[in-house]
Amino acid sequence: MRFRGKSIRRKIVALLLVPLVSLSALWGFSTYLTGRQANELMNVANIVKKVGYPIEDTVRVIQQERRQTLVYLADERPSDALASLRSRRAATDTAVAAIRAAARDSGVRSDLQPIAKDHLKAVLDGFDSLAVLRGSVEQGTVDRPQALDFYNRLIDPCYSFLMNLHALENVEMDKQGRALVGITRAREMLSREDALVASSLITPKTTAPELRRISDLVANRQLLYDTNLEMLPSSERDVFEQYWRGPDTEALRTAEAAIVDAGPGKEPRHLDATRWQQAATPVLDRLAQLGTEAGNRYQDRVEPVAFNVVIKAALAGVLGLLALLVSLFMSVRIGRELVRDLTRLRKEAHEVSGVRLPSVMRRLAAGEQVDVETEAPRLDYERDEVGQVGQALNTLQRAAVEAAVKQADMRRGVSEVFVNLARRNQVLLHRQLTLLDTMERRTEDTDELADLFRLDHLTTRMRRHA
Structure with missing residues (x-):
C-alpha cells in the first residue's frame, strides 16, 4: 500500500x-x-x-x-x-x-x-x-x-x-x-x-x-x-x-x-x-x-x-x-496532538517562505530598516522530534533574515562609499571650474582661451557624471 x-x-x-x-x-x-x-x-x-x-x-x-x-x-x-x-x-x-x-x-x-x-x-x-x-x-x-x-x-x-x-x-x-x-x-x-x-x-x-x-x-x-x-x-x-x-x-x-x-x-x-x-x-x-x-x-x-x-x-x-476504548481514546488524542504539531509546523514554514522572507526582501530592497528579532522571533517548541524540526526551521529563518539584513547593510555601505567619492569629486571639479573661470578671465590669448573653454566644458561634463 x-x-x-x-x-x-x-x-x-x-x-x-x-x-x-x-x-x-x-x-x-x-x-x-x-x-x-x-x-x-x-x-x-x-x-x-x-x-x-x-x-x-x-x-x-x-x-x-x-x-x-x-x-x-x-x-x-x-x-x-x-x-x-x-x-x-x-x-x-x-x-x-x-x-x-x-x-x-x-x-x-x-x-x-x-x-x-x-x-x-x-x-x-x-x-x-x-x-x-x-x-x-x-x-x-x-x-x-x-x-x-x-x-x-x-x-x-x-x-x-x-x-x-x-x-x-x-x-x-x-x-x-x-x-x-x-x-x-x-x-x-x-x-x-x-x-x-x-x-x-x-x-x-x-x-x-x-x-x-x-x-x-x-x-x-x-x-x-x-x-x-x-x-x-x-x-x-x-x-x-x-x-x-x-x-x-x-x-x-x-x-x-x-x-x-x-x-x-x-x-x-x-x-x-x-x-x-x-x-x-x-x-x-x-x-x-x-x-x-x-x-x-x-x-x-x-x-x-x-x-x-x-x-x-x-x-x-x-x-x-x-x-x-482506552486505546482508541489515546490513539485519537495522540494522533490529534501529532497532527496539530505538524500542522503548526507546516503553517509556520509556509508563513516564513511565502510571507515573511519576501516581505523582508521587499523592505530591504526599498531601503527600510528591518529588525531581526521582530521579523524572526525566537519560537518555543517541545523537546520531541517535531519540536526539534520546528526549532531548526526557526533557526534557518533567523539565519536567512540575518543574512539578508547583513547583505542589505553591506550594499548600503558600498553605496555610501560611492556617494562619498562622487561628492568629493564634485567638490574638486567645482574648485577646478572656479579656477578655470579665473584663468579664462585673465588670458587674452585666443588659442589658450579656446583650450580653456574646452577644458571647462570637459570638467563640467565630469561634474555632471559625478
Whole structure:
C-alpha cells in the first residue's frame, strides 16, 4: 500500500488504524472463544435438563420393562403376567413421549452438537422399533436372549448420548462426568444380569450360554467400576467401594456365587426367583440413588468451574472493550496532538517562505530598516522530534533574515562609499571650474582661451557624471 501524495492526517490515521484494528480483532476473537465456551456450557446445561435427565429416567423404566418381558417369556402362565408387562410398557411409553417432545424442541435441536444429534437420532430410532418387539413377544416369535439383546441395543445409544454431553474445557471435570456415566453403565450390567437371572430361575434349568452370559455381565460390571471409579475423587470412590464391600450387597454376591458354582443345568442351592429379587432389587435401587447423589455432588463441583467460565467470558468482553476504548481514546488524542504539531509546523514554514522572507526582501530592497528579532522571533517548541524540526526551521529563518539584513547593510555601505567619492569629486571639479573661470578671465590669448573653454566644458561634463 502506497501513501505517497496523501495528507499527513491520512497517514497518521492509517498508522494508528492498524494497531486499533488488530486490537479489535484480538478482542473480538477472545470474546468469541470465551463467549462460545460459556454459551456451549449453558446449552449443555439446558440439554441435560430437558433431555439428559429424562433419558436416564427412561433407561430405568426400560430396564424394568426388559426384566418383566424376560420373565413373561420364561413363563406366561401367571394370570397377571401380561397385565404387569403392559403396565411396564405404559410407563415406558410415557417416558419415551417426554423425550420425543423435548427432541422436537427447536431450542434443544439448535443447542445440540452434530455428534450429539446423531446419538439422539439413534435413541429415537430405537424407540420406534419397540412396537415390533412387543408384538413379537406377545406372539411368542422371539426368545429371551433375543429380547435381551434387543433391549440392550435400545439402551446402549442412550449411554452414548449421555457420554457426549460435555462442554467443559477442564479435563478433570470432563473425566469425572464421563466416569459417572460409566458407573451408570455398570448398574446397567447388573440390571441385565437381574433380568436374565430372574427369568432363568423360572425356567426348568439355567443353560450353559446363559451362565456364561451371567459371568460375563458380572465381569463387565466389575471392570466398569474399576475403570471409572479411578477417575472420581477419593470421597466418591470410597462410597461405591464401601457399599459393594458392605453387608447390603452380601446377599447379591452370595447369590451370584451360588449361580456360578451350581453350573449349567443345575438349580442353585437355596436360591429361587423370589430370593434373587429380594437380593438384587434393593441393590439396583440403592445404586440408582448413589448415582443420583454422585451426580448432584458432581454438579456442585462443576458449578464453580462453570461460573469461572462465565466470569472469564464476561471479563474478556468487558475488559477487552475497556482496553479497546482506552486505546482508541489515546490513539485519537495522540494522533490529534501529532497532527496539530505538524500542522503548526507546516503553517509556520509556509508563513516564513511565502510571507515573511519576501516581505523582508521587499523592505530591504526599498531601503527600510528591518529588525531581526521582530521579523524572526525566537519560537518555543517541545523537546520531541517535531519540536526539534520546528526549532531548526526557526533557526534557518533567523539565519536567512540575518543574512539578508547583513547583505542589505553591506550594499548600503558600498553605496555610501560611492556617494562619498562622487561628492568629493564634485567638490574638486567645482574648485577646478572656479579656477578655470579665473584663468579664462585673465588670458587674452585666443588659442589658450579656446583650450580653456574646452577644458571647462570637459570638467563640467565630469561634474555632471559625478
